[in-house]
Amino acid sequence: MAMxxxxxxxxxxxxxxxxxxxxxxxxxxxxxxxxRAILGPLARENSxxxxxxxxxxxxxxxxxxxxxxxxxxxxNFGTSYTYRTxxxxxxxxxxxxxxxxxxxxxxxxVPLGIIGGVIAALYSGRAVDRVISVSGLSLSAMPEFVTGxxxxxxxxxxxxxLPVTAxxxxxxxxxxxxxxxxxxxxxxVLILFGYIARMARAGTIEALNSDxxxxxxxxxxxxxxxxxxxxxxxxxxxxxxxIATQTGYLIGGLVVVETLFNYQGxxxxxFKAAQAKDFAMLEAGVLTIGVVYVLATLAxxxxxxxxxxxxxxxxxxx
Amino acid sequence: xxxxxxxxxxxxxxESGGSLGPAGGTVAIAVAAQRMAPTRWRLLLRRPTFIVGAxxxxxxxxxxxxxRLIAPYNPLAQQLLFANTGPSGTHWFGTDPLGRDVLSRxxxxxxxxxxxxxxxxxxxxILGTALGLAMGYFGGALDLIAGRLxxxxxxxxxxxxxxxxxxxxxxxKITLIIVIGFIFTPLIxxxxxxxxxxxxxxxxxxxxxxxxxxxxxxxxxxxxxxxLPAILVEFTVxxxxxxxxxxxxxxxxxxxxxxxxxxxxxxxxxxxxLLAGYWWQTLFPALAIASLVTAxxxxxxxxxxxxxx
Amino acid sequence: MSELAAAADASEALVVSHMDVTYQVxxxxxxxxxxxxxxxxxxxxxxxxxxxxxxxxxxxxxxxRYLPRNGRVSxxxxxxxxxxxxxxxxxxxxxxxxxxxxxxxxxxxxxxNPSIRAGRxxxxxxxxxxxxxxxxxxxxxxxxxxVQISDPARVMRRYPHELSGGMAQRVVIAMALxxxxxxxxxxxxxxxxxxxxxxxxxxxxxxxRQEFDTSVLFISHNLxxxxxxxDRVGVL
Numbered sequence: 107m108a109m110x111x112x113x114x115x116x117x118x119x120x121x122x123x124x125x126x127x128x129x130x131x132x133x134x135x136x137x138x139x140x141x142r143a144i145l146g147p148l149a150r151e152n153s154x155x156x157x158x159x160x161x162x163x164x165x166x167x168x169x170x171x172x173x174x175x176x177x178x179x180x181x182n183f184g185t186s187y188t189y190r191t192x193x194x195x196x197x198x199x200x201x202x203x204x205x206x207x208x209x210x211x212x213x214x215x216v217p218l219g220i221i222g223g224v225i226a227a228l229y230s231g232r233a234v235d236r237v238i239s240v241s242g243l244s245l246s247a248m249p250e251f252v253t254g255x256x257x258x259x260x261x262x263x264x265x266x267x268l269p270v271t272a273x274x275x276x277x278x279x280x281x282x283x284x285x286x287x288x289x290x291x292x293x294x295v296l297i298l299f300g301y302i303a304r305m306a307r308a309g310t311i312e313a314l315n316s317d318x319x320x321x322x323x324x325x326x327x328x329x330x331x332x333x334x335x336x337x338x339x340x341x342x343x344x345x346x347x348x349i350a351t352q353t354g355y356l357i358g359g360l361v362v363v364e365t366l367f368n369y370q371g372x373x374x375x376x377f378k379a380a381q382a383k384d385f386a387m388l389e390a391g392v393l394t395i396g397v398v399y400v401l402a403t404l405a406x407x408x409x410x411x412x413x414x415x416x417x418x419x420x421x422x423x424x
Numbered sequence: 425x426x427x428x429x430x431x432x433x434x435x436x437x438x439e440s441g442g443s444l445g446p447a448g449g450t451v452a453i454a455v456a457a458q459r460m461a462p463t464r465w466r467l468l469l470r471r472p473t474f475i476v477g478a479x480x481x482x483x484x485x486x487x488x489x490x491x492r493l494i495a496p497y498n499p500l501a502q503q504l505l506f507a508n509t510g511p512s513g514t515h516w517f518g519t520d521p522l523g524r525d526v527l528s529r530x531x532x533x534x535x536x537x538x539x540x541x542x543x544x545x546x547x548x549x550i551l552g553t554a555l556g557l558a559m560g561y562f563g564g565a566l567d568l569i570a571g572r573l574x575x576x577x578x579x580x581x582x583x584x585x586x587x588x589x590x591x592x593x594x595x596x597k598i599t600l601i602i603v604i605g606f607i608f609t610p611l612i613x614x615x616x617x618x619x620x621x622x623x624x625x626x627x628x629x630x631x632x633x634x635x636x637x638x639x640x641x642x643x644x645x646x647x648x649x650x651x652l653p654a655i656l657v658e659f660t661v662x663x664x665x666x667x668x669x670x671x672x673x674x675x676x677x678x679x680x681x682x683x684x685x686x687x688x689x690x691x692x693x694x695x696x697x698l699l700a701g702y703w704w705q706t707l708f709p710a711l712a713i714a715s716l717v718t719a720x721x722x723x724x725x726x727x728x729x730x731x732x733x
Numbered sequence: 734m735s736e737l738a739a740a741a742d743a744s745e746a747l748v749v750s751h752m753d754v755t756y757q758v759x760x761x762x763x764x765x766x767x768x769x770x771x772x773x774x775x776x777x778x779x780x781x782x783x784x785x786x787x788x789x790x791x792x793x794x795x796x797x798r799y800l801p802r803n804g805r806v807s808x809x810x811x812x813x814x815x816x817x818x819x820x821x822x823x824x825x826x827x828x829x830x831x832x833x834x835x836x837x838x839x840x841x842x843x844x845x846n847p848s849i850r851a852g853r854x855x856x857x858x859x860x861x862x863x864x865x866x867x868x869x870x871x872x873x874x875x876x877x878x879x880v881q882i883s884d885p886a887r888v889m890r891r892y893p894h895e896l897s898g899g900m901a902q903r904v905v906i907a908m909a910l911x912x913x914x915x916x917x918x919x920x921x922x923x924x925x926x927x928x929x930x931x932x933x934x935x936x937x938x939x940x941x942r943q944e945f946d947t948s949v950l951f952i953s954h955n956l957x958x959x960x961x962x963x964d965r966v967g968v969l
Contacts, residue, residue: 326830343848416847416894
């Protein structure tokens with residue numbers, strides 16, 4: 107097991123390194139000149155050159171890369187071209203906002219998906235199963251902004267039931283904040299629901315058909331106890347780890363949903379940075395998201411190990 | 425598993441870290457495909473899911489090709505007096521802020537997504553197949569190194585990476601095709617590699633080696649035809665993802681630039697109008713996207729059903 | 734089906750009379766078992782032999798009503814200790830399974846829940862019988878001793894994948910005999926085990942059968958094993 111962990115960590119480091127290379131490389135192929143971008147089109151040429159020299163853009167590639175990495179490690183994310191100040195506080199605030207939205211989506215979709223999947227498995231082959239499986243899959247293939255727009259039109263415009271803007275305004279209470287986040291959370295929920303339900307369903311069906319389920323039933327346990335105590339913890343094992351790896355989809359969805367609802371999360375941050383060609387902000391945002399994503403995947407693996415006794419303990423004896 | 429803007433529900437299950445294993449699902453389907461008799465194709469054509477899906481796609485293809493002829497108005501023609509009018513007898517889908525007819529824009533707007541999506545998927549498939557063939561056939565160090573790289577790249581959220589490159593390269597159809605194609609490459613490579621590995625032990629390969637045939641010839645001449653079914657299935661699945669990706673990236677402003685009609689860009693331009701209640705400007709293009717996504721998924725679904733029967 | 738000795742008595746542990754089992758495959762009914770009759774007296778050990786696929790396991794599962802969704806007993810009667818399992822309601826069936834009939838399976842490793850420790854799984858049987866969790870744990874440990882496991886406390890804490898085949902089968906046997914059932918069904922219990930381990934397990938079963946005075950239905954395709962373990966034999 108230690109070997110497994112070591113391999114995973116190694117892979118994670120490799121991934122992060124490749125991410126840094128990709129981000130750095132993308133930055134290099136961006137046309138234009140950082141000094142010029144910061145100072146603007148009206149600044150004089152020698153000011154631009156001086157700033158460029160200060161920024162170190164005339165140094166060799168490798169040196170630039172290394173000092174950039176060095177800066178990152180120390181928390182220096184560079185200077186925003188648009189706002190002319192440090193990038194880091196923007197990224198931090200945006201990340202927190204995104205986490206709130208993501209958490210809400212997770213809190214809704216995980217129980218919903220699991221319950222849906224388990225029910226579909228228990229009634230496998232019958233109408234309930236078909237409905238859950240098919241609707242789950244078709245909804246999850248819909249781009250988030252499509253579902254988002256439909257939701258806005260129905261709930262925001264026609265029914266006026268839920269707030270359409272995601273931000274409740276500064277200083278709003280927790281409950282109000284989350285109330286505003288419900289509509290934006292739903293497209294994320296729909297994307298993830300199909301996949302989670304499908305995994306839960308598959309896991310539950312496999313558990314139901316297993317020998318140990320047979321043993322439990324033939325012990326004389328009531329159906330609900332069999333499901334609760336024997337089936338669920340085995341069927342949900344793959345589901346739980348899959349949930350953690352859904353962060354990838356969640357992140358993609360965050361960008362779209364935050365843009366659509368104009369929510370100041372990190373997805374929206376990089377979107378605006380991309381529009382404004384504020385590469386420092388974009389880089390920082392991308393790196394942050396990348397790191398969070400890689401960490402989440404690692405957490406998923408650790409969770410799998412923690413929950414699955416077979417992976418946790420070493421060789422058997424006797 | 426990472427994909428552009430995140431599209432779950434594909435044929436390959438997710439796996440974190442570990443080996444390049446779980447392309448197994450697609451490979452299994454494809455192995456079944458190899459044994460597919462011609463009658464299966466006829467079965468396919470009879471399935472309602474396939475028919476509905478194909479019908480929708482055909483409809484949009486017709487719109488893409490003949491859009492200008494079918495559309496009631498010129499999609500670029502602005503009638504500022506009639507800006508932001510709701511659906512009515514003269515404008516079935518209403519008008520946008522510049523007074524352009526939304527129906528016409530929706531009909532003609534099918535064009536770009538129907539061009540970019542298949543091209544991006546084809547690019548990804550070609551590159552992915554080449555990489556997968558090489559990794560599967562040569563094995564050894566190449567496979568090991570490339571495999572680790574592929575895993576590492578797959579561990580990154582694709583939508584974020586594509587962001588970077590689209591900003592760096594500038595938004596256009598070509599950029600979209602290239603970026604999406606490259607994002608698909610490691611995914612498809614993984615599946616192709618798995619398919620090649622199931623072939624590698626077969627006799628015709630050792631006899632080819634004994635005959636001294638050059639690796640390229642063996643790879644493309646002998647192995648490729650046999651893994652073609654797996655590639656085709658993978659292609660169809662990726663096509664669905666590509667629609668999702670192109671639509672999402674267009675919505676984010678990275679696709680076609682105005683004033684060309686395009687579903688995603690039109691939504692991007694007009695979604696702020698939702699607050700003012702101008703729902704038709706975004707809902708109809710959104711439904712168009714939904715229909716295309718559904719159609720591609722129906723087709724993928726029917727193919728899988730026929731192969732699994 | 735032939736029987737080597739006849740005996741039909743109202744106080745039998747098990748009486749199967751002209752049982753048919755039907756499966757529904759692709760809309761069509763297929764007869765898996767036809768006109769099966771045999772009986773097992775109290776304390777008797779009965780062997781059911783047949784080739785693979787002859788329906789031996791089906792017969793066993795039919796007795797406890799655990800046929801797959803598309804299977805059913807389509808004819809004949811079953812009496813276990815005089816009760817008709819086919820006529821029981823949910824709670825009656827549960828009680829039958831909990832107190833009267835127990836089963837030991839072919840692959841012990843798979844018959845145990847991989848996520849629950851062995852001791853808990855045995856204790857569960859005692860809890861169903863009404864013991865508190867503390868009592869059940871103690872009883873479980875006692876059962877492990879009875880199945881000749883030398884360090885019961887350690888084995889209690891193990892997960893099934895940490896147990897060898899023979900060890901796992903002892904655990905399953907412990908679960909099965911925990912509440913002294915009237916009828917113990919063993920479906921190929923040693924087929925998946927090594928030869929030496931097989932001998933040990935069979936000796937254990939023979940000893941326990943005496944001690945608990947349980948009637949035994951022993952299913953196997955191995956005539957030698959049947960000959961060793963059973964008083965009477967039936968062939969499918």
